[in-house]
Amino acid sequence: MEFTVIDYSIFALLLVLSLAIGLFYALSGDRQRTVQEFLLASRNMGCFPLALSLLASFQSAVAILGAPAEIYHFGTEYWFLGCSYFLGLLIPAHIFIPIFYRLGITSTYEYLELRFNKTVRIFGTVTFIFQMVIYMGVVLYAPALALNAVTGFDLWSAVLTIGLVCTLYTTLGGLKAVIWTDVFQTLVMFAGQLAVIVVGAQRVGGMARVWHVAEQEGKISGIDLDPDPFKRHTFWTLAVGGVFMMLSLYGVNQAQVQRYLSARSELEAKLSCYAVFPCQQIVLCLSCLTGLVMFVYDREHPLAPTQGPISSDQLVLYFVMDVLQDLPGLPGLFIACLFSGSLSTISSAFNSLATVTMEDLIRPYFPGLSESRATLFSKLLAMGYGLLCLGMAYVSSMLGPVLQAAISIFGMVGGPLLGLFCLGMFFPCANSTGAVMGLLAGLAMAFWVGIGSLLSSTGAAGGSSLPNSTAVPPAGNLTTILATTLLTPTPAPQSPTGLQKFYSLSYMWYSAHNSTTVILVGLLVSLLTGPTPPAALDSRTVYPVLPRLLCCLPHKYQQWLCCGLGIPVQDDNHEDTTVKSKDLANGLTPPRPRQQKEEEGQGYIRAVTAPAYALEETAF
Structure with missing residues (x-):
C-alpha cells in the first residue's frame, strides 16, 4: 500500500492551494494591517463561507477516521446523534449569537468581564488556552501516526508539512484566509468521502446490497429508549446529551463565536448557524454510509489479512487503500480529505488562541498599544501557537499511554466552560464569586469522573481502555474529538457498583453533567455571598x-x-x-x-x- 506520483501530486496540490489562499489575502484588501481585519475578517463575511467554515473547524481528521469505525463496530445507532443538531444549533442562533454580536466583542471571554469581572474573564481564558493547546498536538499527530502505520507515509514529514503550511497561511492571511481555506478543504473532504463510498459500494454490488447485508447482520440499529445514563449509547444519550456537547462547541467556543462575529450582520451570523444543520446531517450520513460499506466489504475482502489486530483509527485507512488501490489519484484524494480535516481544525485553533491572548491577556494591560503593533503581535502569536502545535505533536509522540489521558482531559473542559456562560446569561442573580467557584467545581468534577473512569477501567481490565472513552467524535463536535478515539473499542465492565458505577457514566453525558455542576455550585455560592444587585448588572449580558x-x-x-x-x-x-x-x-x-x-x-x-x-x- 504505497502512494503513486499522482497521489503525491494531489496531496501537494491541497497544500499549495491552501497556502495560495493565505498569500492572496496577505496581499489584498488592507493587507492584514488592522486587528479587525486579521482577527475578524473586517466583520464583512457572508453566511455561505461562514457556514462551511463552522462545519470544517471541528470536522477533524480524527472524526473522519473515527466515525466510520464506530458504525463498523457498533452499527448505525450513532446516527441518532443527528437529532441533537437541531437544538444544538437553534439555541446558539437565537440566544448566544444575538448577545455576543450586539456586544461588539472580539473575544468570547470579554463577555465574562462585562457580565462578572476581569478575574472571571482571566479564568475562562486560561481554561480555554489549556484546552486548545492539548487539542492541537493530538489532532495533528494522531492522523499522521495512523497514515504512517498503514501507508508508510513518513510520519514527521507529514506533521511538519501540515503544521508549517497551516501556520503560514494563518499568520499571513488572518481569519479571511482561515475561512476561505476551510471552504476549499470542506469541498475536498466531501469529495474524498464520496469517492470512497461510491467505489466501495460498487465493489460489493451496490448500495442496496450494502443496506441488505448490514440489516441482516444487525448493523441497522433501532431506537433504544433506555434512559440509563450509564449505557454508552441510547437515543437519550445521543439526542439529549449531544445537545450539551453541541452547545459547548457552537454556542460558546471561541473558534466558532469568532466566525459569528466576523459576519457582516447579525442576520448573516444566524443564517450561517442555520446552514450548518443540513451540512452536519450530510457529514453524519456520509460517515454512516462509509462505515456500512466498510463492514460489508470486509466480509468479502478481509482488511489487512496478514496483519495483527489493527486499531480503529487505522481501520478506515486500510479500507480506503484496499478499495482505491487500482484507481491512481483517489487514494491521494482521500489523504487530502484526511489532512484537510487537520488543516481546518488546527488553523481555527491558531487563530482563536491568538485572538484570546491578544484581547484578554495583552491589550487590557497595555491600553496604549497602537493598531499596527497590536496587529503585528497578533500575527506573531498565531505563528508562535503554530510552532507550539509542532512541539505538542512531538510531546504526544513521547507520552505513549498517557496520550489517552491527554485526549480525555481536553474533552473535560468544554462542559465547565459552557456552564460558566450559561450561569451568566440565564441567571441574573449569579455573581463573580459564584462564577469562579462554579467553574473550579465543574473542572474538578470533570477531572474526577474522567480520570477516575480511565484508571478504574485500566485496573479492572488489565490495561484495556475505557469503553466510554472509545467513543468516536461526532462530525464537527470538538468536545468529543477528545475521548480517546485512538483506542480500540472494548466491552463494558460487568455490573459496576459504587464509584465504579459513577465512573461508567456515558461520555455523551459528560458535558451536561459538568455544566450542570458549574451552574448549581455557582448559584449556591452566589446566594450565600449575596446575589448581583440589579443596578450592577448590564442588561445586554443576560437572557431571561x-x-x-x-x-x-x-x-x-x-x-x-x-x-x-x-x-x-x-x-x-x-x-x-x-x-x-x-x-x-x-x-x-x-x-x-x-x-x-x-x-x-x-x-x-x-x-x-x-x-x-x-x-x-x-x-x-
Missing part, C-alpha cells in the same frame, strides 16, 4: 430564559425570576422592549420608541426609549 419559558405566570412571579432586572414585554406595535420589574409592579406600561437611529455599517436599528428604560436592538 425562565420568564420566557414561563410566560403564563403572573407578572410578579416573572419579576422575581428576573431578579429585578427587567422582563421582555411587547408594546402596542408588537415590538419587544424591556421594562424594569419595579415599574411593571407599579402598574406602568412600556413606552413606545420615540426615536430611531440607524447606525452606519452596523446592520441594526437601535430603538432609543425613555432614559429610564433599557435599549433594545432589533436586527434587520
Whole structure:
C-alpha cells in the first residue's frame, strides 16, 4: 500500500492551494494591517463561507477516521446523534449569537468581564488556552501516526508539512484566509468521502446490497429508549446529551463565536448557524454510509489479512487503500480529505488562541498599544501557537499511554466552560464569586469522573481502555474529538457498583453533567455571598430564559425570576422592549420608541426609549 506520483501530486496540490489562499489575502484588501481585519475578517463575511467554515473547524481528521469505525463496530445507532443538531444549533442562533454580536466583542471571554469581572474573564481564558493547546498536538499527530502505520507515509514529514503550511497561511492571511481555506478543504473532504463510498459500494454490488447485508447482520440499529445514563449509547444519550456537547462547541467556543462575529450582520451570523444543520446531517450520513460499506466489504475482502489486530483509527485507512488501490489519484484524494480535516481544525485553533491572548491577556494591560503593533503581535502569536502545535505533536509522540489521558482531559473542559456562560446569561442573580467557584467545581468534577473512569477501567481490565472513552467524535463536535478515539473499542465492565458505577457514566453525558455542576455550585455560592444587585448588572449580558419559558405566570412571579432586572414585554406595535420589574409592579406600561437611529455599517436599528428604560436592538 504505497502512494503513486499522482497521489503525491494531489496531496501537494491541497497544500499549495491552501497556502495560495493565505498569500492572496496577505496581499489584498488592507493587507492584514488592522486587528479587525486579521482577527475578524473586517466583520464583512457572508453566511455561505461562514457556514462551511463552522462545519470544517471541528470536522477533524480524527472524526473522519473515527466515525466510520464506530458504525463498523457498533452499527448505525450513532446516527441518532443527528437529532441533537437541531437544538444544538437553534439555541446558539437565537440566544448566544444575538448577545455576543450586539456586544461588539472580539473575544468570547470579554463577555465574562462585562457580565462578572476581569478575574472571571482571566479564568475562562486560561481554561480555554489549556484546552486548545492539548487539542492541537493530538489532532495533528494522531492522523499522521495512523497514515504512517498503514501507508508508510513518513510520519514527521507529514506533521511538519501540515503544521508549517497551516501556520503560514494563518499568520499571513488572518481569519479571511482561515475561512476561505476551510471552504476549499470542506469541498475536498466531501469529495474524498464520496469517492470512497461510491467505489466501495460498487465493489460489493451496490448500495442496496450494502443496506441488505448490514440489516441482516444487525448493523441497522433501532431506537433504544433506555434512559440509563450509564449505557454508552441510547437515543437519550445521543439526542439529549449531544445537545450539551453541541452547545459547548457552537454556542460558546471561541473558534466558532469568532466566525459569528466576523459576519457582516447579525442576520448573516444566524443564517450561517442555520446552514450548518443540513451540512452536519450530510457529514453524519456520509460517515454512516462509509462505515456500512466498510463492514460489508470486509466480509468479502478481509482488511489487512496478514496483519495483527489493527486499531480503529487505522481501520478506515486500510479500507480506503484496499478499495482505491487500482484507481491512481483517489487514494491521494482521500489523504487530502484526511489532512484537510487537520488543516481546518488546527488553523481555527491558531487563530482563536491568538485572538484570546491578544484581547484578554495583552491589550487590557497595555491600553496604549497602537493598531499596527497590536496587529503585528497578533500575527506573531498565531505563528508562535503554530510552532507550539509542532512541539505538542512531538510531546504526544513521547507520552505513549498517557496520550489517552491527554485526549480525555481536553474533552473535560468544554462542559465547565459552557456552564460558566450559561450561569451568566440565564441567571441574573449569579455573581463573580459564584462564577469562579462554579467553574473550579465543574473542572474538578470533570477531572474526577474522567480520570477516575480511565484508571478504574485500566485496573479492572488489565490495561484495556475505557469503553466510554472509545467513543468516536461526532462530525464537527470538538468536545468529543477528545475521548480517546485512538483506542480500540472494548466491552463494558460487568455490573459496576459504587464509584465504579459513577465512573461508567456515558461520555455523551459528560458535558451536561459538568455544566450542570458549574451552574448549581455557582448559584449556591452566589446566594450565600449575596446575589448581583440589579443596578450592577448590564442588561445586554443576560437572557431571561425562565420568564420566557414561563410566560403564563403572573407578572410578579416573572419579576422575581428576573431578579429585578427587567422582563421582555411587547408594546402596542408588537415590538419587544424591556421594562424594569419595579415599574411593571407599579402598574406602568412600556413606552413606545420615540426615536430611531440607524447606525452606519452596523446592520441594526437601535430603538432609543425613555432614559429610564433599557435599549433594545432589533436586527434587520
